[in-house]
Amino acid sequence: MEKRWEIYPKISEDLKIQLLANRNITDKGSQEDFLQTHLNLLSDPEKLFPELPKVIKRIKKARVDKELIYIYGDFDVDGISASAILWETLNGLGAKVLPYIPERHTEGYGLHNEALAKLAAAGAKLIISVDCGITALEQTRYAKKLGLDLVITDHHQPQESLPKAFAILHTTGLSGSGVAFKLANALLAEFGGNDEQFFRNLELATLGTVADMVPLVGENRVIVKNGLRALGKTERLGLRSLYDEAELSKNIGTAEIGFIISPRLNAMGRMESALDSLRLLLTNNPDRARKLALKLGETNRGRQESTRQAFEHAKQEVEKNYNEAKLFVVSSAEYEQGVVGLVAGRIAEAFHRPTAVISEVSPVSKGSARSISGFNINEAIHTHAELLTAHGGHPMAAGFSIAQVNIPAFRERLTKTAEQLLKPAHLVPTLKIDAEITADQINQELLDVVREFEPFGIGNLEPTFLLKNVEVVESRMVGKDGKHLKLVLRVQGRALSAIGFGLGSRELPKGTVDVVFTISENTWQSKKTIELKIKDLKES
The missing domain is CATH 3.10.310.30 (Diaminopimelate Epimerase; Chain A, domain 1)
Known part of the structure; x- marks a missing residue:
C-alpha cells in the first residue's frame, strides 16, 4: 500500500534538537527530563489520585484485621502484571491477599456479578480491581449489596458516569500496571517496604506498559527506560526461564517485550488460563518456573497457528465482500x-x-x-x-x-x-519522517543520538530519516517465503547495507531511489556495522 511521506518542518541544524522538537519537546527543562529519565521524575501518587489516602487507610485496616483482600485482574499482560504487583506487594507487607483472574472464554473482560458473589462467599471484604472496572456501574452497585468494599484501579476510557465504588484510582495517562505500580509505591512508603520490591514492581510495570502500547512519554517513559535495565538483570525465576525458552539474551528492549515475551504471557489468557502466566511471574520454584515457561512457549505456538488461520480467512472475507x-x-x-x-x-x-x-x-x-x-x-x-x-x-x-x-x-x-x-x-497511511540527511551523516554519532531517544514505542517512535538519490547496487528477497528485502545501496561513493522487513512482495527496486529508514547496529562474527532498516522507498 502506497504511503504518504510527511517530513517534519526543519527547526534546527542540531539533529538532537530537531528530534526533540518533532516530539513537541522544546523547552530546556523538558528536554533534559526526556533524555535523562531519572526515577525521581516519578510523580507523587497522592497528587495523581485524590482518593489514595482513603485507599491506604482501608488497606491498613484490612491488614490489621486480617481481612481477605482479592486482587481482581485481567487476562492480558497488563492485567496480569498489575495483579502480580499488588499481590506480591501486599503479601510481602503481611496482608491476607489472593488474586482473581477471570476466564476469557467463560467470563470475559472486567468485573462480573457472578465472580463478585463467589469472592464474597469465599470471605472477601475488600476487592481491588486492576486494569478494569471504570465502566462497571452495575457491578459496583452489586458489590455494595454484597457488603464488599470495591477499590477500582484502571486506565481505560470512562463513560459519562463513574461507578460509585469505595474509591477510584484512575488515569488514562498510565497503563493498568502503571496505576498498580503507583499504588504499590504508596503502600511501600506507608508500611516501610524495601527498594528490592520497588524494582521488582518496576519490572512488571514495564512489561504491562509496553505490552499495552500506551504512549512512552512522561512517566511511562521513566518507568520503561529504568524498568528495561531491571528486566535485564531480573531475579524472577519465571522470567529468567522464559528468556531461556525464547533463547533471549539478557539485553531486553521494547522489541523483545512486544514480539517475544508479551505474546507468550498473553497466549495463556487467549487459549487456556491466564493464571499460569501469573504463576510464572510470581513463582520462587526453579522447576516450576521452567515447566511453566515451556508451557507458555508451547501454547504460544498454538496461538500463532490459530491466528494465522483466522487472519487468512478474515483477509479473504475482506477482499471478497x-x-x-x-x-x-x-x-x-x-x-x-x-x-x-x-x-x-x-x-x-x-x-x-x-x-x-x-x-x-x-x-x-x-x-x-x-x-x-x-x-x-x-x-x-x-x-x-x-x-x-x-x-x-x-x-x-x-x-x-x-x-x-x-x-x-x-x-x-x-x-x-x-x-x-x-x-x-x-x-492513506502517513509515514512521518524526522529529517532528510546526507550519506556522510550516517555514522556512529547519529547512532548515538538515536539511542538517547530509546525506548521507542507509541508516542515516541524510532526516528526515521530520508536519504535521496540512492543507487541500488543489489536487491534480493530473503527470509522465509522471501518476505524481506535485502539491499546494497550506494550514495556519494559509499556502500550501505539495508534490510526491508516485510517488503519482499514488492517489485525489486532498480536504478536510483529515495529511501526512508531507521538506523541500527548489526553485529556479525563480532564485527559491528551500521545497517539501514527500510520503511519505504520510491523512485527518485
Missing part, C-alpha cells in the same frame, strides 16, 4: 475468541482500515476492534452500545460482547458511522 468500505466488521464461528484482537490488528494494518473481528458464539459473541489514526474506535462502538452487552477500551483498540443476533445490525451501523466520520485522507 468489502471492496471500498471504510471499515470492516468480520465475523465467524471458526475464530478463537482469544485471537480476534490480534486478527483485527493485522487486518487494520494490512488494509489501513478500522477493523472489528468477532468470534461468533450463541447466544453472546466476543469481538475486538483496532483502529487507524484519526478514528476513535472506542467512541464509535459506544455510539451503538444498545446493541452490545458490554464494551470498553481506548481510541485505538476496544473490546465488546454482543448477542449473535445483533451482529448484522452492528456491522451495518458501525460501517455507516465510519462512512460519515472517515475522510479520504484518513485512509
Whole structure:
C-alpha cells in the first residue's frame, strides 16, 4: 500500500534538537527530563489520585484485621502484571491477599456479578480491581449489596458516569500496571517496604506498559527506560526461564517485550488460563518456573497457528465482500475468541482500515476492534452500545460482547458511522519522517543520538530519516517465503547495507531511489556495522 511521506518542518541544524522538537519537546527543562529519565521524575501518587489516602487507610485496616483482600485482574499482560504487583506487594507487607483472574472464554473482560458473589462467599471484604472496572456501574452497585468494599484501579476510557465504588484510582495517562505500580509505591512508603520490591514492581510495570502500547512519554517513559535495565538483570525465576525458552539474551528492549515475551504471557489468557502466566511471574520454584515457561512457549505456538488461520480467512472475507468500505466488521464461528484482537490488528494494518473481528458464539459473541489514526474506535462502538452487552477500551483498540443476533445490525451501523466520520485522507497511511540527511551523516554519532531517544514505542517512535538519490547496487528477497528485502545501496561513493522487513512482495527496486529508514547496529562474527532498516522507498 502506497504511503504518504510527511517530513517534519526543519527547526534546527542540531539533529538532537530537531528530534526533540518533532516530539513537541522544546523547552530546556523538558528536554533534559526526556533524555535523562531519572526515577525521581516519578510523580507523587497522592497528587495523581485524590482518593489514595482513603485507599491506604482501608488497606491498613484490612491488614490489621486480617481481612481477605482479592486482587481482581485481567487476562492480558497488563492485567496480569498489575495483579502480580499488588499481590506480591501486599503479601510481602503481611496482608491476607489472593488474586482473581477471570476466564476469557467463560467470563470475559472486567468485573462480573457472578465472580463478585463467589469472592464474597469465599470471605472477601475488600476487592481491588486492576486494569478494569471504570465502566462497571452495575457491578459496583452489586458489590455494595454484597457488603464488599470495591477499590477500582484502571486506565481505560470512562463513560459519562463513574461507578460509585469505595474509591477510584484512575488515569488514562498510565497503563493498568502503571496505576498498580503507583499504588504499590504508596503502600511501600506507608508500611516501610524495601527498594528490592520497588524494582521488582518496576519490572512488571514495564512489561504491562509496553505490552499495552500506551504512549512512552512522561512517566511511562521513566518507568520503561529504568524498568528495561531491571528486566535485564531480573531475579524472577519465571522470567529468567522464559528468556531461556525464547533463547533471549539478557539485553531486553521494547522489541523483545512486544514480539517475544508479551505474546507468550498473553497466549495463556487467549487459549487456556491466564493464571499460569501469573504463576510464572510470581513463582520462587526453579522447576516450576521452567515447566511453566515451556508451557507458555508451547501454547504460544498454538496461538500463532490459530491466528494465522483466522487472519487468512478474515483477509479473504475482506477482499471478497468489502471492496471500498471504510471499515470492516468480520465475523465467524471458526475464530478463537482469544485471537480476534490480534486478527483485527493485522487486518487494520494490512488494509489501513478500522477493523472489528468477532468470534461468533450463541447466544453472546466476543469481538475486538483496532483502529487507524484519526478514528476513535472506542467512541464509535459506544455510539451503538444498545446493541452490545458490554464494551470498553481506548481510541485505538476496544473490546465488546454482543448477542449473535445483533451482529448484522452492528456491522451495518458501525460501517455507516465510519462512512460519515472517515475522510479520504484518513485512509492513506502517513509515514512521518524526522529529517532528510546526507550519506556522510550516517555514522556512529547519529547512532548515538538515536539511542538517547530509546525506548521507542507509541508516542515516541524510532526516528526515521530520508536519504535521496540512492543507487541500488543489489536487491534480493530473503527470509522465509522471501518476505524481506535485502539491499546494497550506494550514495556519494559509499556502500550501505539495508534490510526491508516485510517488503519482499514488492517489485525489486532498480536504478536510483529515495529511501526512508531507521538506523541500527548489526553485529556479525563480532564485527559491528551500521545497517539501514527500510520503511519505504520510491523512485527518485
